[in-house]
Amino acid sequence: MNNNIFDKKLTQEDVKSLHKSRKKNSVKTENVKAKGLSSNLDEFTPSATTPWDSKRAKHLMRRLRFGASYSDIELYMDSSAGSIVKEALDSAQNGQLPSQPEWYNKYPPPQGSSQAEFVQYFEENFDLVLEYQQNWVKEMFENPFREKMVLFWHDHFATEQMKYELAPFAARHFTILRENCLGNFKDLVYKIGKDHAMLIYLDSVENRNGSPNENYARELLELFTMGIGNYSQNDITDISRALTGFYVNFFNFDAGFYSGFHDTGEKTFFGRTGNFGYDDVIDIIFEERADEIAEFVCSKLYRFFLYETPNSSVVSELAEIFKSSNFEIRPVVETLLKSEHFFDEELMGAMFKSPVDYLLGMYAENDLLPNQEFSEIQPYLFFVMEQFLFNPPNVAGWPGYRSWLSTTTLPYRWIIAEYVGYYSSSNPSDPYKVDPIAIANKFEDPNDPYKLSYDLAEFLLPVDLPEDELMKLPDVLLGGLPDYEWNLGFQGAAGRILNLIIHIRKLPEYQLM
Known part of the structure; x- marks a missing residue:
């Protein structure tokens, strides 16, 4: 494994090597039981046994967007779950779409042009594809729920840029997904079938x-x-x-x-x-086939937002909502995300983080946006974690769920966790520097190494650590320093806090959401 992955520029040959086979595949979930003690789709109402607390707020942020900072969580604690969901969906449906790139109509050289002209065009085209992917990640921070829905539909209506090739076709395809991400599903199906990328990808042009x-x-x-x-x-x-x-x-x-x-x-x-x-x-x-379509799409939405094995009674109820609304997407998604079932304890931390959720979640927790240098290496980071955007492995999309973690991808996650934590930019006009002291100061008593360690774990992890693992965290923070000498004014405090954050991000529990 190459530890210098951050010096690597992604090439077309890299992408081709990842997609030698277009054979459809999926992760088998027949023996994975559904979760959730409740199948209630009524809107979540806090109670003494199920309060609106930081645990549920973090759960919502991990599913509704791509993670959140500690300040975000504090802010959302002053709102209700229902109002947060509505605001996110309103923004996704009514927010301004990104402007089209200047190369939206950059045509290939005319027929009869030299081979050198075509080679140059396609080399530039590949760079535009990477640029468009980088810009998509920026949009994931600007309008996170809309782009989470776009990611869902990108996986559902899977196309591979390596087959349809042209960056302008990618821009057209993703415009359709953005414009219709919470609209009418029948309309979306109609438009996708006439889309440049899809017409080429599934051979409709033949x-x-x-x-x-x-x-x-x-x-x-x-x-x-x-x-x-x-x-x-x-x-x-x-x-x-x-x-x-x-x-x-x-x-x-x-x-x-x-x-x-x-x-x-x-x-x-x-x-x-x-x-x-x-x-x-x-x-x-x-x-x-209205019944079958409703069940199928609602099952996929359930698996994307909640758990790999859908709750059949919840899906059936969502399917009725889907049909009664004439296949409008928003009523289904809004009902699910606001529901008592969504906030069921068994469903918290029940999903494996996708590479996108993993990387963007770390940015969000650091309360930072990726700078230009990070943006330039992001395509390769997604590539090595095996979620190269615009190029799912085949028409079935990414297998997802348990397949995100393997002996190949997990070590890359560890390397990326270190880089996201330790990297700092020396360019004052393009800053990126994690401030661990500022992060620690968000907690109640950062000068207590035990409480700070446990508070960081509670913030970063969706599930509780086993007691023996939890007890190790203060030792990681202190790094041999006597506990009575710990305080944030200690010269090495920032580095030791970062060490602990990175240690937590390498734990199995951190791979969940």
Whole structure:
């Protein structure tokens, strides 16, 4: 393993090496039982046994956004859970979208250009992809819940930039996800199928009359709407015929429908027969498989926000809300995040942090934004932790959950924890420096090494440490110093606090959220 990963510039060859296989895979969860003592979707109401406390506020921040600072938690303690959720969803739905990059319409060289011109264009294009990823991380801090939903849909409607290639196509794809992240799911499905990136990624541009390509039809049913077991091969075959006729022009970015490529013959799927086209496909699957679509999408939302094995009764109730709202996304998400079930003790710390949650959570806890140097290395950090944004491993998205941690990725997490903690910028115009004394001063008695150690653990960890592990923390902080000599004025105090923070971030419990 390369300990100098922060000197590494990501290359196209690196990304290609990570994605040698497009075979669909998933983490098996059949034997993982659902969690939650309550299936109540009523809005959370604090009580003597379930108070609105820092533990629940941190739980909400880890799921609603990408972590929070101690000051953030204190601020949210003065609000209600419901009002925090509503404010986050309002901001996601109504906030100003980022402006399009200046290269949004940067076309490739015209046909007939030299090979050198094309090589230069695609080298620059890869740098633009990395720039766009860096800007996405900035957006995750600016409007965290909106971008968390964008991350969900990026995984749900998975595409790989290494196949559709062009950065301007990535910008168009993510604009659709942002604009519709809490809107109408049927509308989102409709728009995604005509998107440049998706048309190329699942070979819709090769799906033509007399030579159908079934890739998009299959994934539309299996992964994007209703799940396996709710359709037949005949449905896939005739839906693919109905979806023929779309094209993308690489040279001027024109994308649309050409009737000469479309199969005008009669098709039969889901019990309907007719000369169907694209619009008919979307209408029919939502009419004939409404129950299955609602259950499938609500299950995926549950797994993203709560736990890898959904609570079936909660999902069924959410599915009814989804259908009754004509497939509006917001009512489902808002109901779930405000619910008594969401704040169930069993669901706190029940998820594995994704690489994005892991890295951005550390920034948030440090009460710092990544500076330019951090922004430039972020693509490689996500790459080595195996969540390279814009390039999930295949059309099924990232396996997620337990697969985030492996003998390959966990050591990289430890290295990154050290770097995020110890790194400081010497450039006064581009600062990044963790202030451990300021962090310690947020707690009640930072001059007590035992209380400070336990308070830091409580702040950083979503679950309690075993007693023997908890008792080791003051020793890590003191580093051999007698406890009676500890105080924040001690010359080495800042470094020892950082040592403890990094030690905690390497613990198994810190990998949870």
